[in-house]
Amino acid sequence: MAKDKKKREALIYHAKPTPGKIKIVPTKPYATQRDLALAYSPGVAEPCLEIAKNIENVYKYTAKGNFVAVISNGTAVLGLGDIGPEASKPVMEGKCLLFKIFADIDAIDIELDTKDIDKFVETVKTIAPSFGGINLEDIKAPEAFEIERRLKEELNIPVMHDDQHGTAIISSAALINALELAEKKIGNVRIVISGAGAAAISCTRLYKAFGASANNIIMVDSKGVIRKDRESLTAEKQEFATERDFHTLEDALKDADVFIGLSIADTMSPAMLKSMADNPIVFAMANPDPEIKYNLAIKTRKDVIMATGRSDHPNQVNNVLGFPFIFRGALDVRATKINEEMKMAAVKALASLAKQPVPEQVNIAYGETRLTFGKDYIIPKPFDPRLIAEIPPAVAKAAIESGVAKFPITDWEKYREDLLQRSGEDNKVMRLLMSRAKSNPKKIVFVEADQLDVLKAAQIAYEEGIAHPILLGNTEIIQELKKELEFDADVPIIDYQAKSSFEKRMHYAQKYWEARRRNGATLYSAKSRMRQRNYFASMMILEGDADGMISGYSRSYASSIKPVFEVIGRAANVSKAATVHIMITNRGPIFLADTSINIDPTAEELAEISMMTANLAMAFGFNPVMALLSYSNFGSSNHPHARKVKEAVRILHENHPELVVDGEIQTDFALNKDLHQSQFPFSKIAGKKVNTLIFPNLEAANITYKLLKELHAADTIGPVMLGLKRPVHILQLGASVEEMVNITAVAVIDAQEREKRRKAKKGNTKH
Secondary structure (H helix, E strand, O other), X not given: OHHHHHHHHHHHHHHOOOOOOOOOOOOOOOOOHHHHHHXXXXXXXXXXXXXXXXXXXXXXXXXXXXXEEEEEOOOOEOOOEOOOHHHHHHHHHHHHHHHHHHHOOEEEEEEOOOOOHHHXXXXXXXXXXXXXXXXXXXXXXXXXXXXXHHHHHHOOOOEEEHXXXXXXXXXXXXXXXXXXXXXXXXXXXOEEEEOOOHHHHHHHHHHHHOOOOHHHEEEEEOOEEOEOOOOOOOHHHHHOOXXXXXXXXXXXXXXXXXXXXXXXXXXXXXXXXXXXXXXXXXXXOOXXXXXXXXXXXXXXXXXXXXXXXXXXOOOEOOHHHOHHHHHHHHHHOOEOOOOHHHHHHHHHHHHHHOOOOOOHHHHHHOOOOOOOOEOOEOOXXXXXXXXXXXXXXXXXXXXXXXXXXXXXXXXXHHHHHHHHHOOOHHHHHHHHHHHXXXXXXXXXXXXXXXXXXXXXXXXXXXXXXXXXXXXXOOHHHHHHHHHHXXXXXXXXXXXXXXXXXXXXXXXXXXXXXXXXXXXXXXXHHHHHHOOOHHHHHHHHHHOOOOOEEEEOOOOXXXXXXXXXXXXXXXXXXXXXOEEEEEEEEOOEEEEEEOOOOOOOOOHHHHHHHHHHHHHHHHHOOOOOEEEEEOOOOOOOOOOHHHHHXXXXXXXXHHHOOOOEEEEEEOHHHHHOHHHHHHHOOOOOOOOOOOOEEEOOOHHHHHHHHHHHHHHOOOEEEEEEEEOXXXXXXXXXXXOOHHHHHXXXXXXXXXXXXXXXXXXXXXXXXXX
């Protein structure tokens, strides 16, 4: 049942709301007749003539320089085999998607209906003038080697078969660092390769380029060790055939230093691992199941340095660390090819990056206190924002130095700044958020679980490993809805009004009455309150029966939040709770506050809201750059509304000089850093990219976030509740399933952070 549901979800994802995963988006104005006359006839003739004079002008007047073709014939689709060109198209579209989100490269997939090498090569050569680069994908060996070799020789644009070189580049970086930790030299170690396909051949060639000795390399295929006395070997296998007296994988692994797995699951046994040399390096990269399971390997050998292709273990060898950034660097210098020097530069840059201090944003994403170079961190994480600023420059420099670049870069600092602007920050925060939540899921109460959309959100949270849902509501209704959704997991259901919850209701009522009896509550009214879902759920949180709570989908914000304030209340030293909406925009996430609670905060309250919002941004791994908004710029109005904001800024400057904050300022000046710099160079946020906006009142904040959400279809996270004693988050009425899933992740992270603080406080108390 669960498998069928996953299948249906995957099919719906690719089919709705528009079939496929990519589309063409115009980059020039097209609203007027003048625009269209420039875009096409007659204006288009001018760039055509310029290109005819000098073919290099094609990069100046067209999209060629940022356009990659992802080309396959579907003969070796990962995990699926030879499924044909049409069936491979979803995979190729996915590759295009990754090019865009990781390196801002426009890519289009092209599936060729041929297995003939000559036809394949000729077709690619014929269409090559349209593209700045060619990414070959999922072509079976040995044809893949010949196709790539010929295209590299016959075309003057970058060509790379990622299945071969991507894994080679990432695993080489990991191997360099693993050998350093093991205190071994690459020229001395014995390397056993399990697998002899395109990736295995390419990996082994690159290891040799870094100094691995051919005499110390043993390659094993399904028939055993590839030996020189074997018949009918392909040219590629002959290249790595050995004369040494090894016949099986088990033989080869005795006293070996390195195991490289590019084959199938469970080919390495614990006994084989035990037979390896001290500090063995094991890269079990078969997907989805490695040659030896990660937990089994580290249980078998405490000294093993382990990597896999999986994201749920340390040291994931993930091609997305390489191909987007390699092509980015190659395109930016108009390289005529991707050569060995460029690949080796990418390897060295990746290996070096793993040794540098890790940004807090990455630590947060992976739920780590501090990732540092060592056995569990030998290659960077895919979410590392530094990748785009480190790998492309290294590749570009290697292209220039090796003589294959037609457009040399001279200002490297500016190039790095340009790369960071391309980094796809619009979606990174969501990936970071989900990854962080999954690292340590918490028990989250879905207060209105008898509503279909709420139950859908709970189902996604459960199935994605974001949270451990607790479903609050009418049991019969929830069970019926679960059947409709095929949500067959054994998730706790609590019917707060049923007889089965009587004892819990009485316990909560007693506790509520004891806390509120001097505020007018009676025991009778307390018992009545506990038959209301938001009171009951709030008591669950207060009593530790759950870690967090999501409510508000079907009720007004005010009616949903009132029980929370009564039962849970504000955190110590907080005078006003507040909310933040995080808008996911193409310029990165923007934190907006206060969007839901405080109608007209005072200057002091604005300062407090600003500090809580800054702390939230930092908890998500962002350095807050804050603007306190007004219709006035730095004293241009003396109206009380403007003076209030100005006073809040004064309080912040006086009490928190470390905070990058200024105002009062108009929104356009806050967000346009060049405009801001030219008019107000004295400001603390001049020349900086503002990512946090504090509004003067609820009206302005609420209208703004809803306007952004509807007009720009911006993804939102929120409202994120700040200043409460416990992790409670109240949705806006009618929130979407996606918004509920997002806020669930926030609730989990909120609970994680509070747990960390409690443990730290407990530890300090002991000392």
